[in-house]
Amino acid sequence: MPLTVPAPIETPRLVVRQIAEPDLPGLMAVNGDDTVTQFLPYATWRSMDDATAWYRRIAGIQATGNAVQFAIVSRDEASVIGACLLFNFNEGSARAELGYVLGRAHWGRGLAREAAGALVGAAFGPMGLRRLEAEVNPLNRPSVRLLQSLGFTREGLLRQRWVGKGAAYDVELHGLLRDEWQQPGT
Numbered sequence: 001m002p003l004t005v006p007a008p009i010e011t012p013r014l015v016v017r018q019i020a021e022p023d024l025p026g027l028m029a030v031n032g033d034d035t036v037t038q039f040l041p042y043a044t045w046r047s048m049d050d051a052t053a054w055y056r057r058i059a060g061i062q063a064t065g066n067a068v069q070f071a072i073v074s075r076d077e078a079s080v081i082g083a084c085l086l087f088n089f090n091e092g093s094a095r096a097e098l099g100y101v102l103g104r105a106h107w108g109r110g111l112a113r114e115a116a117g118a119l120v121g122a123a124f125g126p127m128g129l130r131r132l133e134a135e136v137n138p139l140n141r142p143s144v145r146l147l148q149s150l151g152f153t154r155e156g157l158l159r160q161r162w163v164g165k166g167a168a169y170d171v172e173l174h175g176l177l178r179d180e181w182q183q184p185g186t
């Protein structure tokens with residue numbers, strides 16, 4: 001069974017919904033920034049061709065049923081300000097990995113917490129998952145802080161796990177169980 005695609009999720013400031021090709025120009029402003037992509041496993045987008053290539057790759061992975069990519073849409077501006085995803089879905093263990101990115105202009109306002117929190121709620125609710133994982137470079141302090149604020153536990157350090165952008169780097173593995181998840185406001 002593929003990973004279920006939930007209905008669009010509304011939060012006070014955002015809508016989190018499955019991505020579509022018309023979202024690419026908005027995502028260009030997000031991923032066309034070296035500061036944003038510093039810790040991401042892909043190069044900064046330099047043109048719409050890069051955006052389209054990324055979208056085709058994502059569409060191929062989604063077609064396997066092992067991932068769902070979401071756009072983060074600002075309700076005020078009706079514009080795409082970021083993206084988040086569940087990937088590496090393992091059906092037997094009802095487990096997946098969480099990822100997220102927000103345009104730099106939108107950092108520091110709790111919007112990533114709001115979007116990722118909504119996605120975690122859907123993952124443990126209608127999508128039926130029981131464990132979420134995230135790998136994060138320990139130098140990526142805003143991402144580590146976000147995982148902590150979502151209630152993830154740091155479960156270990158995977159030394160020189162990846163080679164990217166010319167260097168090997170460590171990642172921390174963080175995990176969150178459905179039974180530990182507390183909806184915001186509860």
Ligand SMILES: CC(C)(COP(=O)(O)OP(=O)(O)OC[C@H]1O[C@@H](n2cnc3c(N)ncnc32)[C@H](O)[C@@H]1OP(=O)(O)O)[C@@H](O)C(=O)NCCC(=O)NCCS
Pocket residue numbers: 035036037039040100101102103106107108109110111112113114135136137140142143145146149
């Ligand atoms: C990781 C990333 C999404 C975090 O974004 P962010 O805006 O820092 O995250 P949050 O939404 O949790 O915002 C938290 C910050 O907003 C502040 N804030 C302001 N208003 C807030 C509100 N209403 N609610 C919550 N936090 C608020 C908090 O104090 C906090 O600041 P602090 O971290 O300095 O203490 C962002 O840095 C990013 O896109 N990075 C590039 C992509 C990336 O590396 N992804 C992860 C790969 S593992």
